[in-house]
Amino acid sequence: MAPPDGLSAETRAAYERGRLIFNGHFRPSGTEGPDDLVGLGPLYNRISCASCHSAGGRGAPPNGPDENFLTALVRVGVVDSAGVATPHPIFGNQIQDRAVPGIDPEAKVSLYWETVTGTYPDGQSYELRKPFLEIDPDPGPSARWSIRIAQSIRGVGLLEAAVTPKDGDGRFGWKAVEPSVVMQNASALSQDMGITSVFHEAPICPNGETVCGGGGREIPGTALADLTLFAKLLPPLAGEDAPNAMGAFLFYRTGCAACHIPELPSYYSAGTVKSYSDLALHDMGPGLDDGLPEGDAKSFEWRTPPLWGLGMVLKYNPAAPLLHDGRARGAEEAILWHDGEARYSKHAFMELPKEDRVRLLAFLMGL
Ligand code: HEC
Ligand code: HEC
Structure with a gap:
């Protein structure tokens, strides 16, 4: 994740600061450490951006029920008969399967794979797999879940600058919900790590409690800006020179x-x-x-x-x-x-x- 060539000294310094935040391990509010990476939790999925996006790359789902979610996560919601989704009364919009000491994680999620088979017109057969989740405690009959693996963040700055044929509001995430890299990063800090920022000042609390952890802006705006500059300058991986x-x-x-x-x-x-x-x-x-x-x-x-x-x-x-x-x-x-x-x-x-x-x-x- 070396900085691209040709950056000014100032931009390069901001890139390095952003890279340290991306790779850094956040710790719970109120704990001491050598840096200012505080504010983790109380509920969270992982302690750093890089634990899901290793070297800026993509993640993977668990291979079976005995493996934890390491580089993937589960979104949830309750869907009414008109198809409208609202946050789940206990889990909110995402299951945080980890928590700081003294607090229980929201749920245990176990992933099973079902096999689906098919055949090509030329007779060759193939086998696909489809995920199925067990969530404990049971989220109830009107709950719906969506498994998401971490996407590569390489090239997101270029994606933000692309002129698209259909110009919707959103652009980032598997469902193009977030409109910009900075909003995507702020959402990741909030939902995936429990860190509040200027865009998400309310902490994510267990069981719908309203007071927990540090609210406000656990990550300062300048640090969010450095993190975003780093993400936007990280280039996509290069393909082959000789096209097929x-x-x-x-x-x-x-x-x-x-x-x-x-x-x-x-x-x-x-x-x-x-x-x-x-x-x-x-x-x-x-x-x-x-x-x-x-x-x-x-x-x-x-x-x-x-x-x-x-x-x-x-x-x-x-x-x-x-x-x-x-x-x-x-x-x-x-x-x-x-x-x-x-x-x-x-x-x-x-x-x-x-x-x-x-x-x-x-x-x-x-x-
Ligand atoms: C628990 C795993 C996890 C952690 C931790 C995590 N991410 Fe992600 N990241 C994801 C997933 C899953 C998606 C896809 C989200 C969706 O579909 O809405 C994603 C998507 C993104 C994207 C959008 C890429 C695109 O092409 O649209 C960016 C940018 C990003 N993450 C940056 C970050 C940053 C910065 C951090 C640290 C503050 C972070 N992520 C922490 C799992 C994670
Ligand atoms: C109608 C639009 C559309 C067409 C046509 C289409 N794709 Fe896709 N493709 C998508 C979408 C949307 C996804 C993501 C689906 C998901 O994540 O569940 C996807 C996913 C993929 C992926 C997985 C990428 C990743 O990062 O996980 C590959 C590979 C791919 N498509 C290749 C192809 C190839 C090859 C063709 C032609 C045979 C094709 N697609 C035709 C829309 C399309």
């Missing part, structure tokens, strides 16, 4: 590029944002519908994730967990879950001869 022309052709022909738009203009520079995304929400069909709407996004809508840097992720682990909950083990399974607005594209992929499917997947390995 046949794979790229198939990417267009099967309609992937309609949503995964290779490049978007930028508000701030003459360059383009080569993220392979329109940053817009799309109906992805019932298979990816977890029943929990959020912001303007319906329960079956997800933001097209940028595909830049995917090659590096897949080279390191060809079965890397993809999609919002990490259910897909690698790119092929991710494509097979596409449905709704993406169903024609998915079917076009499935109908390709095997060697062309391999070429298209090889193209993704180069991004």
Whole structure:
């Protein structure tokens, strides 16, 4: 996570301060330490940004009920008969599965995988997995949950500057709820770490109590600004130099590029944002519908994730967990879950001869 070249001495210093906050371990209010990273909890998911976004990268779901959520989390809500979501009376908007000493975590969450099978038109069979959660204490029959793996934060500054075809209010998160990197970071500090800021002054309290922990602005505005500058300057991982022309052709022909738009203009520079995304929400069909709407996004809508840097992720682990909950083990399974607005594209992929499917997947390995 070295600073990019060409920064002024002042910007570089702010980047270094932001990087220290991103990697730093926060401690509960009222405890002593060598730095000013205080304000953790009382409820939280992890003690640092980097514990979910290792080296700025993406997370993974637990492999089974015996593993903790380490780089993923669970959003919750109560959905009424009209489909309107409100915060859960006990858990709020997110289950914080950890707490400072003397306070109980909100719940224990255990993830199970169910197997789903299918067949390509050419007869080749495949196996997918779908997550199922057990939450203790039981959140009740009208509760809905949504598992989210940490997204890569690399390139978020460029995503913020991209001119998108559909200009909605939100842009960040798997459901494009947060409008800017600073708001996304402030929300992460609040929901994931229990740290209040100028944007979220009320602490997250256990069981709906109203007084707990330190309210106000546990992280000063200047520190939030440094953290945000760091996040915005962290570049995306670079893909391969020599593009796979046949794979790229198939990417267009099967309609992937309609949503995964290779490049978007930028508000701030003459360059383009080569993220392979329109940053817009799309109906992805019932298979990816977890029943929990959020912001303007319906329960079956997800933001097209940028595909830049995917090659590096897949080279390191060809079965890397993809999609919002990490259910897909690698790119092929991710494509097979596409449905709704993406169903024609998915079917076009499935109908390709095997060697062309391999070429298209090889193209993704180069991004
Ligand atoms: C408990 C794990 C966890 C921790 C801790 C965490 N994040 Fe995240 N991060 C996530 C998840 C999950 C998402 C996707 C959220 C969603 O869908 O709404 C995300 C999304 C983001 C995004 C949006 C990326 C995009 O492309 O839209 C940014 C930026 C980000 N986090 C920054 C941070 C910062 C800064 C911190 C520390 C203050 C932090 N995160 C702490 C799990 C975590
Ligand atoms: C209608 C828009 C649309 C089309 C067309 C589309 N996608 Fe997607 N794609 C999405 C959305 C939205 C997601 C995120 C779904 C989720 O997280 O549950 C996604 C997720 C992915 C992912 C996982 C990325 C990650 O970071 O987890 C890959 C890989 C992918 N798409 C590749 C493709 C390929 C290849 C094609 C063409 C065969 C394609 N997509 C067609 C919208 C689309």
